[in-house]
Amino acid sequence: MRWLLRKDLLILGRSRLLVALLVIYPVVIALLIGFAISRSPSRLRVAVVDETPPGQTVLLGSQRVRVSTYADELFSQVQAVPVATRAEAIEKVKSGAVIAAVVIPPDIVSRLSTGLARGSVEVLYNGDALEQSLVQSTINSAIAQANIAFSEQIQRSAAEAIDALLQGRNLAILGGPQEVIGLTRIPATLHAIIARQPAGRDRQELEKIATFAGFASQNLALSKNVLATVGQPIQVNSTLLHGRRTPLNTFAVVVAVSVSLMFVCVLLAAGGVALEREEHTLARLIRGLVSPGGLLAEKGVLAAGCSFVVALAMLAGVAAFVAVDWSRFGLWVLALAFGAVAFASLGVAIGALAREVRAASLLAFLLSLPLAFLALVPPGAVGPGFYDAIGVVSFLFPFKACLQALDTAVNGASPALGGSLVHLAGLTIVFGAFARLGLRRAE
Amino acid sequence: MSAVLRVDSLVKRYGELEALRDVSFQADAGELVAVIGPNGAGKTTLLSIIAGAQAPTSGSVEPGADAVGWAPQQPAVYSKLTVAENLELFARLEGVGDPAGAVDRMLGQTGLRGRASERVGRLSGGNRQRVNVALGLLGDPPVLALDEPSASLDPGQRERLWGFVVGLAEGGTTVIFSTHNVSEAQRYGHRAIVLADGRLLFDGPPDELLRAGGEQLGGDLERALVAFLLDRSPSGVDGS
Numbered sequence: 001m002r003w004l005l006r007k008d009l010l011i012l013g014r015s016r017l018l019v020a021l022l023v024i025y026p027v028v029i030a031l032l033i034g035f036a037i038s039r040s041p042s043r044l045r046v047a048v049v050d051e052t053p054p055g056q057t058v059l060l061g062s063q064r065v066r067v068s069t070y071a072d073e074l075f076s077q078v079q080a081v082p083v084a085t086r087a088e089a090i091e092k093v094k095s096g097a098v099i100a101a102v103v104i105p106p107d108i109v110s111r112l113s114t115g116l117a118r119g120s121v122e123v124l125y126n127g128d129a130l131e132q133s134l135v136q137s138t139i140n141s142a143i144a145q146a147n148i149a150f151s152e153q154i155q156r157s158a159a160e161a162i163d164a165l166l167q168g169r170n171l172a173i174l175g176g177p178q179e180v181i182g183l184t185r186i187p188a189t190l191h192a193i194i195a196r197q198p199a200g201r202d203r204q205e206l207e208k209i210a211t212f213a214g215f216a217s218q219n220l221a222l223s224k225n226v227l228a229t230v231g232q233p234i235q236v237n238s239t240l241l242h243g244r245r246t247p248l249n250t251f252a253v254v255v256a257v258s259v260s261l262m263f264v265c266v267l268l269a270a271g272g273v274a275l276e277r278e279e280h281t282l283a284r285l286i287r288g289l290v291s292p293g294g295l296l297a298e299k300g301v302l303a304a305g306c307s308f309v310v311a312l313a314m315l316a317g318v319a320a321f322v323a324v325d326w327s328r329f330g331l332w333v334l335a336l337a338f339g340a341v342a343f344a345s346l347g348v349a350i351g352a353l354a355r356e357v358r359a360a361s362l363l364a365f366l367l368s369l370p371l372a373f374l375a376l377v378p379p380g381a382v383g384p385g386f387y388d389a390i391g392v393v394s395f396l397f398p399f400k401a402c403l404q405a406l407d408t409a410v411n412g413a414s415p416a417l418g419g420s421l422v423h424l425a426g427l428t429i430v431f432g433a434f435a436r437l438g439l440r441r442a443e
Numbered sequence: 444m445s446a447v448l449r450v451d452s453l454v455k456r457y458g459e460l461e462a463l464r465d466v467s468f469q470a471d472a473g474e475l476v477a478v479i480g481p482n483g484a485g486k487t488t489l490l491s492i493i494a495g496a497q498a499p500t501s502g503s504v505e506p507g508a509d510a511v512g513w514a515p516q517q518p519a520v521y522s523k524l525t526v527a528e529n530l531e532l533f534a535r536l537e538g539v540g541d542p543a544g545a546v547d548r549m550l551g552q553t554g555l556r557g558r559a560s561e562r563v564g565r566l567s568g569g570n571r572q573r574v575n576v577a578l579g580l581l582g583d584p585p586v587l588a589l590d591e592p593s594a595s596l597d598p599g600q601r602e603r604l605w606g607f608v609v610g611l612a613e614g615g616t617t618v619i620f621s622t623h624n625v626s627e628a629q630r631y632g633h634r635a636i637v638l639a640d641g642r643l644l645f646d647g648p649p650d651e652l653l654r655a656g657g658e659q660l661g662g663d664l665e666r667a668l669v670a671f672l673l674d675r676s677p678s679g680v681d682g683s
Contacts, residue, residue: 003535003536004536007521007524007528007532010523010524010528011521011523011524014523015523154569279519279520279521280515280517280518280519280520281519281520281521283496283515283519284513284515284519284533284578285494286496286497286512287494287496287508288495288507288508289533289536289537290507290536358544380570416497
């Protein structure tokens with residue numbers, strides 16, 4: 001086997017373009033996928049037309065809420081491009097300078113001030129179905145966030161007004177009466193007065209008023225809590241059931257390295273076996289010089305070794321820029337080694353089926369790329385039946401298992417490393433058997 | 444003289460297709476045996492079984508693959524390696540005792556010493572075929588199986604190749620070769636074996652095949668072969 005290995009390394013060394021492509025192309029693909037996953041969507045450029053007069057406030061009872069709070073919140077959700085008029089906003093959307101425009105109409109203040117009508121904003125957008133979907137979801141999210149912030153401020157003002165009613169306060173600064181007796185103090189005050197009253201009709205009426213004042217103050221206090229509940233009915237408390245919380249960027253590193261490992265390994269292994277067919281040397285070799293199993297093992301070892309080195313170098317290189325736990329280095333090596341061997345097994349199976357290197361490379365790409373993308377489809381992104389089908393397909397090929405093993409090794413994510421390694425070992429045996437069957441055609 | 448190559452009741456089936464049907468013959472040391480016949484007759488299958496590249500469905504071949512040198516129809520060489528590197532690799536894989544000595548000997552025998560450090564992919568078709576044959580001879584085998592060795596060679600290259608092969612036979616190597624060029628079988632073959640539809644239809648000297656095909660054909664073995672095949676196997680002349 002060592003002479004075959006030496007020969008293949010010699011041939012690889014003389015195929016510099018191939019080696020460069022084998023290394024550079026997967027790394028570029030991997031980095032693109034990594035960036036695509038790790039970067040949160042950039043904030044959309046949205047034109048904002050604020051037609052409300054500057055400094056406008058909404059009067060809620062004795063409290064004032066600034067309308068600019070709403071616009072500020074909206075601005076924070078998008079990359080806001082302030083424009084003066086609706087016409088100018090439409091022009092910007094049409095020219096593609098912005099993806100959408102939000103118009104805050106001047107009557108929003110008067111509508112909100114009634115306390116009965118809801119304010120409304122206008123959204124203008126353009127583009128194809130994908131852009132429309134993106135704009136709708138982004139703008140809806142931004143408006144929902146702004147609504148929450150605005151309603152919280154309204155809720156705070158309302159709570160302050162209720163407090164003033166309950167506790168009493170000097171409201172002269174807000175244009176109200178100088179001294180307001182709090183609702184909570186009325187029953188005690190009335191009872192003191194009642195005690196000084198002779199029995200009779202007046203005393204009975206006063207006792208009724210005192211009872212009502214006590215009942216009212218208790219229930220008004222409750223309404224503060226009700227307001228808080230209505231403002232944000234459901235609060236999210238998230239708990240991760242298994243493994244550690246994985247930052248998106250380190251997961252992206254794991255995806256990028258797994259993709260590189262897969263491409264380099266599968267292409268090298270498939271190309272190595274197919275090259276023996278293309279050069280017509282396969283029959284010469286397996287007529288007794290090398291056993292078919294030995295030949296496949298040699299190609300697998302070469303592909304797994306080269307891809308392992310590339311992937312480990314890539315992981316170590318990227319780890320210089322992303323915070324990863326270097327104390328788990330031994331686990332990285334283990335996961336990469338098992339992944340490389342499984343991919344090599346898949347590669348030699350592809351190579352044994354193909355008659356020439358180009359066909360093997362094409363087949364390797366056609367098979368690997370969709371499988372990698374399928375393995376990255378999160379649950380809930382597609383229908384349950386389709387997700388189950390994806391799960392079965394992903395289970396039958398090494399990418400998902402390798403991704404899980406590497407994610408566990410690098411990030412301590414679930415499931416346990418042992419399960420993924422056993423899975424990869426099983427796939428190695430299965431694809432090795434397929435490769436052996438494929439090679440029989442040459443015997 | 445005792446037989447060096449013994450082929451006994453050879454049968455090869457690919458599913459329903461019977462590529463070889465009960466083929467038997469022998470060849471002595473130093474004998475040049477030409478295997479001729481139409482396309483699909485089973486010539487390549489026969490040679491690859493003799494070389495050990497394929498297993499027969501039934502029947503036997505002696506000696507084993509390790510005593511048979513093989514040059515397949517398409518040069519089975521690594522185009523990215525040099526002539527010397529190809530020879531050295533296969534010498535080591537065959538377990539030749541002195542790989543460097545074997546490489547030097549084959550470079551001398553094939554006249555490729557001046558091209559030793561040239562990559563095979565840059566050689567002419569004739570020189571590639573010489574490397575292909577040289578690889579089959581590395582282990583100094585008593586039997587050499589050549590599958591259409593002169594295909595794709597120009598007349599000069601063919602002449603040099605046959606000069607080399609005849610020299611090997613004169614040295615005691617039994618050479619069995621397939622060819623579509625019947626005149627080569629007539630000129631270089633001590634014996635001709637005619638295959639059609641996987642059956643061995645004739646085994647004897649080329650002159651005898653001439654007589655079997657018809658004396659009136661004026662010594663043209665190709666016409667004699669066609670006449671012979673039409674007589675024995677009317678549907679097998681074009682291999683259909």
